[in-house]
Amino acid sequence: MIDIDALKSGQPRALAKAITLVESKRLEHRQQAQSLLEAVLPATGNSIRIGITGIPGVGKSTFIEAFGMYLLEQGKRVAVLAVDPSSPIAGGSILGDKTRMEMLSRSPDAFIRPSPSEGSLGGVALKTRETMLLCEAAGYDVILVETVGVGQSEYEVASMVDFFMVLMLPNAGDELQGIKKGIMELADALVINKADGESMNYAEQTRRHYQNALHLLRHTSFWTPQVLTCSALKNQNISAVWGMISDFQIDATKNGSLKEKRARQAREWMNKLLHEMLDRKLKENPQVKRLLPDLNRRVTQGETTPYVAAETLLNLLFDAD
Ligand code: GDP
Numbered sequence: 001m002i003d004i005d006a007l008k009s010g011q012p013r014a015l016a017k018a019i020t021l022v023e024s025k026r027l028e029h030r031q032q033a034q035s036l037l038e039a040v041l042p043a044t045g046n047s048i049r050i051g052i053t054g055i056p057g058v059g060k061s062t063f064i065e066a067f068g069m070y071l072l073e074q075g076k077r078v079a080v081l082a083v084d085p086s087s088p089i090a091g092g093s094i095l096g097d098k099t100r101m102e103m104l105s106r107s108p109d110a111f112i113r114p115s116p117s118e119g120s121l122g123g124v125a126l127k128t129r130e131t132m133l134l135c136e137a138a139g140y141d142v143i144l145v146e147t148v149g150v151g152q153s154e155y156e157v158a159s160m161v162d163f164f165m166v167l168m169l170p171n172a173g174d175e176l177q178g179i180k181k182g183i184m185e186l187a188d189a190l191v192i193n194k195a196d197g198e199s200m201n202y203a204e205q206t207r208r209h210y211q212n213a214l215h216l217l218r219h220t221s222f223w224t225p226q227v228l229t230c231s232a233l234k235n236q237n238i239s240a241v242w243g244m245i246s247d248f249q250i251d252a253t254k255n256g257s258l259k260e261k262r263a264r265q266a267r268e269w270m271n272k273l274l275h276e277m278l279d280r281k282l283k284e285n286p287q288v289k290r291l292l293p294d295l296n297r298r299v300t301q302g303e304t305t306p307y308v309a310a311e312t313l314l315n316l317l318f319d320a321d
Helices: 004-008 012-023 027-043 060-073 102-106 123-137 153-158 197-216 238-254 257-284 286-300 306-320
Strands: 048-054 078-083 110-113 142-148 163-168 189-192 226-229
Touching (some): 004 012, 004 123, 012 027, 012 110, 012 123, 048 060, 048 238, 060 078, 060 102, 060 142, 060 238, 078 123, 078 153, 102 110, 123 142, 189 197, 197 226, 226 238
Parallel strands (some): 048 142, 078 142, 189 226
C-alpha cells in the first residue's frame, strides 16, 4: 500500500512507489492507482506544468539540466518527466535518462522519471499525466515534461501542460527544425538554444525570423507567444526563460485562463479515455470477436453495408451488459 502522508510530505521513495503503481497494467493495480489519485487530487494543481520539445540534438537535456539547476537555486522543487514517442521499435526510453542530466539527478530537490516503457489504456501520455499529479501531490513546484518532436508526442504533451515550449537551433530552416504543421500554433514560446560563440548572430536572425512568423498567426489566448534565445551550455539567458514563464503563470492565474485551460484539458482527457474504454470493451467482447471475421467478409464482399455491420457489433456490446 502507498503511504499517502509520506507521499504528500515529498518522500521520493513513496513517490516512486506510487508512480510504479500508476504505471502498472494489472487491473487491481489500476484500481488501486485510481483510488490513490482520487485521494491526492485535492493536493494537486499547485505546480506550473511546462512542456519542452525539440529535435534530437537541439539541446533538450542540456537545457533541462541548466534550467532545472537554476530553478533549484530559486528554491523550487523540480520534477522532470518524459514522454517518448511511442514506437515499438525504440522499445525502451530515450528520454528522461538520468545520465543526460547528471547534476540535476543528484539533487534531492529534483525528481527525474523516464517514460513508462509502454502505454496501455490512454497510452504513455496518460501515465505521464497521472505521474504529474503524483509529483504535484508530493510538492514539486515545477513539472517539466520533455518529449522529442516525433509522431504525436508533442501534441500529447501540449495537451497536458500549462506552457508549451519548443527549443530550436540557430540558423536552420523550418524543415531542419522539424517543425510540423500545427506546432507553431501550440507553442507559447520558441527558445533558440545554442546562442553562443559564432552562432550568436545566427540565433538573433532566427529569433527575428520566428518573431515575425508568429506575429502572422492568430492567437486565441491572452498570451502572445515569445521568442527568446539562450545558451544552455554556457548558462546564458536561462533566467529570462523562467522570467517569461513566471509572467505567464501570474497573468494566466489572475485572468482565470490557467484554470480554464486545465479544466478543458481534463474534459478532453475524459472524452479520449471514454472512447478508448469503449473500443477496448468492444474488442474484448467474446461475441464481437466471434462475429467480426464473418462481418468483415460480408462487408468486403458487399453482402452488407458497413453501417449495418458496425451497428450489429455495437448492439452486441450493449446487449451483453
Ligand atoms: P537533446 O538530444 O535535445 O537532448 O540534446 P543534448 O542536450 O544532448 O545536446 C546535444 C549537443 O548539443 C551536445 O553535444 C551538447 O553539448 C550541445 N549543446 C546543448 N546546448 C548547447 C548550447 O547552448 N550551446 C552549444 N554550443 N552547444 C550545446
